[in-house]
Amino acid sequence: MPAQGNYIKRNNLLQISASELDAFHEFIESEYQFKLKWYNSASSERRLRKTIKNLQLNSLTDLQASLQKGSISFQRFLSEFTVNVTQVFREPGSLKALKTNVLPFYRKAKELDILLIGSSYGAELATLCIILKENGLLERSKIVASDICESVLKEAQRPVLQKTDFSEGQQNYLLAGGYRELDYYFLGAGSQAYLDESLLEKVEFKTFDVCHTQLEERFDLVICKNVLIYFQYDEQHHLINNLSRHMKDNAFLALGEKESILRLQKLNDTFSLVTREYNIYRKN
Numbered sequence: 001m002p003a004q005g006n007y008i009k010r011n012n013l014l015q016i017s018a019s020e021l022d023a024f025h026e027f028i029e030s031e032y033q034f035k036l037k038w039y040n041s042a043s044s045e046r047r048l049r050k051t052i053k054n055l056q057l058n059s060l061t062d063l064q065a066s067l068q069k070g071s072i073s074f075q076r077f078l079s080e081f082t083v084n085v086t087q088v089f090r091e092p093g094s095l096k097a098l099k100t101n102v103l104p105f106y107r108k109a110k111e112l113d114i115l116l117i118g119s120s121y122g123a124e125l126a127t128l129c130i131i132l133k134e135n136g137l138l139e140r141s142k143i144v145a146s147d148i149c150e151s152v153l154k155e156a157q158r159p160v161l162q163k164t165d166f167s168e169g170q171q172n173y174l175l176a177g178g179y180r181e182l183d184y185y186f187l188g189a190g191s192q193a194y195l196d197e198s199l200l201e202k203v204e205f206k207t208f209d210v211c212h213t214q215l216e217e218r219f220d221l222v223i224c225k226n227v228l229i230y231f232q233y234d235e236q237h238h239l240i241n242n243l244s245r246h247m248k249d250n251a252f253l254a255l256g257e258k259e260s261i262l263r264l265q266k267l268n269d270t271f272s273l274v275t276r277e278y279n280i281y282r283k284n
């Protein structure tokens with residue numbers, strides 16, 4: 001949307017001026033090393049407006065002042081700013097592709113190191129653990145489940161399935177090649193059920209920002225779904241480079257169904273395509 005004078009107009013309630021936005025980007029990067037300016041500008045401004053409203057502030061300048069004073073923590077800001085929508089057995093076609101194109105390589109491996117990025121509330125972690133279990137790999141896997149946002153990551157430690165999400169979850173589980181009732185893995189009656197804790201024994205939880213290289217470990221499989229879509233396309237090669245630094249040679253990278261990196265020319269030497277339809281790549 002075009003800037004109008006010094007202001008970027010989105011609605012009649014709250015305007016964010018271009019200079020206010022620049023100052024906020026700089027502040028947030030220098031204070032928290034958070035690359036807010038790499039995020040897709042339209043959705044990022046929408047989220048900023050929602051954050052300001054939810055925190056009962058009047059402007060972006062107010063938000064900056066509250067962060068500076070410490071009356072709002074950076075993590076509180078992140079919990080408002082980030083989009084945490086998720087679902088068990090989301091994108092079943094891509095899960096099936098993972099089973100067919102990736103897991104067989106590790107059938108005889110001693111260990112499988114997996115980094116799950118943007119775990120959100122844990123539905124994707126539950127999905128991954130079930131898939132590994134059904135493919136005889138869970139006991140040999142070491143999973144690092146991560147998110148930039150500490151509050152969702154805390155919830156991911158106890159993945160929950162709402163009864164209202166059950167029927168779609170079951171349908172997607174079957175589409176992904178599952179062969180029993182999904183509630184076999186979830187315990188508890190009533191409106192929600194929790195993932196059987198024994199499936200989480202191989203999981204460690206770490207905060208991780210996809211914009212930085214922070215972890216010492218190198219992984220055989222990096223899963224980063226529905227995170228890149230929030231970033232500007234031009235910045236995505238930085239993110240993929242960061243991911244690549246966390247990958248062993250010949251490791252796999254599974255992205256979301258809408259997150260092709262094929263047009264990122266600079267990456268052509270780093271990755272080979274495994275499936276075009278489901279955005280699975282392999283590090284050369």
Ligand SMILES: C[S@@+](CC[C@H](N)C(=O)[O-])C[C@H]1O[C@@H](n2cnc3c(N)ncnc32)[C@H](O)[C@@H]1O
Nearest residue numbers: 082083084085086118120148149209210225226
């Ligand atoms: C839309 S959710 C996707 C959840 C899950 N991967 C899925 O596909 O269902 C995006 C997640 O990415 C996280 N996220 C946003 N920015 C991030 C960043 N810079 N580094 C790591 N995670 C980030 C958010 O906190 C959120 O939990």
